[in-house]
Amino acid sequence: MAGITRAQAYPARPVRILVGFVAGGNFDIVARLIGQWLSEQFHQPVIVENRPGASTNLATEAVVRAPADGYTLLLGGAVNAVNATLFENLGFNFIRDLAPVAGVVRFPNVMTVNASFPARTVPEFIAYAKANPGKVAQGSSGNGTTQHLAGALFKTMTGADFLHVPYKGAPQAITDLLNGQVQVLFEPLPASIQHIKSGKLRALAVTTAARSEALPEVPTVAEFVAGYEASGWNGVCAPRSTPVEIVGRLNSAINAGLADPKVKARLADLGATTLGGSPADFGKLIAEETEKWGKVIRAGNIKPS
Helix, strand or coil: CHHHHHHHHCCCCCEEEEECCCCCCHHHHHHHHHHHHHHHHHCCCEEEEECCCHHHHHHHHHHHHCCCCCCEEEEEEHHHHHHHHHCCCCCCCHHHHEEEEEEEEEEEEEEEEECCCCCCCHHHHHHHHHHCCCCCEEEECCCCCHHHHHHHHHHHHHCCCCEEEECCCHHHHHHHHHCCCCCEEEEEHHHHHHHHHHCCEEEEEECCCCCCCCCCCCCEHHHCCCCCCCEEEEEEEEECCCCHHHHHHHHHHHHHHHHCHHHHHHHHHCCCEECCCCHHHHHHHHHHHHHHHHHHHHHHCCCCC
């Protein structure tokens, strides 16, 4: 009875969602969309706080150390699953120290080349990379990012050889792809879709298991490389000991938002597909992704920037 009363009383004051990236990116947009929905449902302000730095580790640790009362949440994601192996001396354990609340969205990356690049399909790209060792460079948003690792996984599964060139962000990498300084990117769909639609870049494949509704004519990598899947995703987490009733209330509200036509349409505009489901579903995704990317990082001896 006490737990039910506590959940009914929650939230009695503003809630914060911490985001480990600057304003304007995919995570920030999703956090604000979900935050607005929760604010309307809870009749309390839900404030998105951008706290970039250390590849989202600053924001994550702040939530790990916050009181476990449901008033400080994290929009976590694939970057956290990567960081679990990429960084050797984190002051927290993402799986152990945070409670999964609900998965929100999955973002496809797009394997993209310059319009003048000779390969027009994934098999042609693999053949070209093998025939021209050292002549293909993959740009990314930085060492250990999901974009970098999507390329590393592709190399491992195909035997194609190409160099990795890390940048400080997606805009610089895309600019150099447009200029032919690098030959391939595995960038998030929202960052490159307008260049693809304008014909300045050529999408060879999307990295998710299923084709993207935003680019339905573009095949998946897995149509040529069996078992390949690499995508960005995010969801809401809370400090580990947050009462189960509060986690449940948040989960129900987030799932209701993901089912709302206006919210779904806005997320679809970003090229995202909704996740939803139970806290256990989201916890399973986190565990699987942590194991998957841990193998890729160890196999490639990948280090943070």
